[in-house]
Amino acid sequence: MNYKLFIAILVICLVSCRKKGQEEEPVDPYDKQALLTNMADNVILPNYNAFKLSLDSLINAYNTFKTSELQSDYQIVKQKLHAACVNYQRISPYEFGPAETVIVRMNFNVFPTDTAQIKSNISSGVYTLDAASNLDAKGFPSLDYLFYGNNQSESAMIQLFVNSANRKQYVTDLLNDMSVKLNTVINGWNTSYHNTFVNSLGTDVGSSIGFLVNQLNFELDYLKNAKIGTPLGKKTLGIAIPDKCEAYYGAQSLQYAYETLLAIENVYLGRSKSGINGEGFDDYLIHLRAEYNGVSLNDAINNQFAVCKTKLSAIANPLSSQVTANPGVVDAAYVELVKLLVLLKTDMPSNLGVIITYQDGDGD
């Protein structure tokens, strides 16, 4: 009697569960390899290549200026520096595989930069850029300082280069350091890592999807904290610290913050370098029918991306003055970034079965 009753209950349950009016179950399982292939071929590698082109172009422009010492060439360097930094933001969320080995973020974009260390490196002319003590005396933040200085006119800045062979050499070395590291990363992808990446189909610690989701969140956390929260004074009793802004001297913090958000969205959507929305986490979540308090999780996330863009765009340039002049507007953007972080760090991984951690361990 017991087993009949049991089977009856089981059947009733299964039938009643199907009747919930959920969307139809997809026939085929989600093709995770298609997502990873799109990420590698249309998102990650094209963005690395674009960054490489812009970095090479910056190096060429700088070499021209080094010999010509012309103001027009100096201005070209600054334009190229800005373009390269924009392209850098787009590759910043890919800190896994070869980029993790090279430690791209720590070598390319530690801010605020240590101006005293830079000055001492230049005056002595002796430095090891790979030393830990020089991590905040290199990369884009240092270039920002070296080209935009602090309240100095452009001609005064140019004179600093003209008068100091060491300064010229220091910038050459910084650019070279970035170039070598970037080449190592691209080379790593072009040789073996591409294959490793598209064939790691799990969702556990160390899988490609695990990397993408974790790094996307790391980047968003970095945007929320380092790029917006810290200058706004979130860590300092609400007292703003303008000079902790990214690209403080060139005053391009906001554009880089916005680019960071786009870079995160690129990974989420699987959006290619040319702007085509390919297989990404949005498709994966739709496939899994992931929900968020009554709406689809993908809709909630897309909506939040849009809100964050609006709120970031609402901040007037430069961020360093707005954190004191209009902290309310900056804080409004901050609040929305927090909401996006919750969606991407809590809801998305939970639905994908991805563990948010870099640390291996057993569960039970």
Add this chain to the structure above:
Amino acid sequence: MAIKLTTYINQKVSIAPLVIFRIAFGALMFISISRFILKGWVYNMYVAPKMFFPFYGFEWVKPLPEAGMYIVFGALLFASLGILLGALYRFCAVVFFILFTYVELIDKTNYLNHYYFISLISFILVFLPCAKNFSFDNKFFKRTELTNIPHFFVLLPQLQMFLVYFFAGVAKINYDWLFEAQPLKMWLPAFSHYSLIGDFMEKDWVAYVFSWFGCIYDLLIGFFLFNRRTVNVAYIFVIIFHAATALFFNIGMFPYIMMTITIIFFREEFHIAAVRQLKALTGYKDETGSAYSNGLNRPLKFIFAAYFILQFVLPFRYALYDGKLFWTEQGYRFSWRVMLMEKAGTAFFYVKDNKSGREVEVDNKKYLTYMQEKMMATQPDMMVDYAKFLKQEFVKSGFTDPTVRAQSFVTLNGSGSREFIDSQIDLSAQSNSFLKNKDWVKSY
């Protein structure tokens, strides 16, 4: 009834199951602990963290400095070998139980049901005459091989394993597990790339089958293992079940531990033959010398009566608290609730300086490991511990009478994240006493 029970537990049975149990457990622990050390977890879990999350009432349990922690794990390796070989057996069992439990008590971040299980089994091992046959101790001390023991001793580990399965089954009798097939419905699709079975992993019916099979298996397997006539078939199910859990879940050694030590339920002829073979294999000659008593006395019976009553009561203590158990997690641990829910969260902590009235947001990464932050974000008692720690830290850095609040968003079984706790209360002033209901956790 009472007389029947007395006869049952005093019945003379072969010691062989305990000998095999001791060898299997010692070997498995040696492998598990070596694995733990080699994976660098001693450092990650007991050296790297800046703060630890103690269990309520065990705040006095502190980690040792790095070298000390490695010595503890080294000692656990030796103790495992001692248990395996039956060399200074009782001493090794005591050392193993104390050190293993010590390590587990340091930080509840690392709480796992299977670690708790190992603590319990090693506690039981202390009282079992496992090394009175086929052991180094018999050789050293020239003791006669003990061949028969009271049934009581074999029953202890059996009953413990029975309870683990049974309560794991009871815990699965809940709406989400049975009628929503959660969390399996969320977990299984992650394996859609597996060959052969991958195509089925996203099917809802598969999640239901797994959920119901798991629940029924857990509830019944203990009964079938206890029955001499069904134990062999039951063991096949044990293998299937644990192989499946090993395939799908990141649970390390646990499936292998369960598969192996479940042989304690096998008929004694199996164990007698196994011991005979092992003796032949190692050239072990039975010792004859001084004899000893079987070791079963009244206090021991009382100790284990109390022990099992406690084991029966603990899983139900949650009923004393308000709110949904999976949400508040009050009374969640030590109850064999295994792989029961998909819960994730993000928590933002704010410390207020009450002199200036201003507030800072805490960078959790500065104080917690990834694992600690992840566990803390969904467990209210850990939030309280963390808040108390932050209070001390900020007093040190010059804050006046700091208060600590947190805004936390948690998702449970795909529900969509929502606010988890009252974001206005001072968490550092809350208590983790199990006499106190955590009424500041929002209702689910």
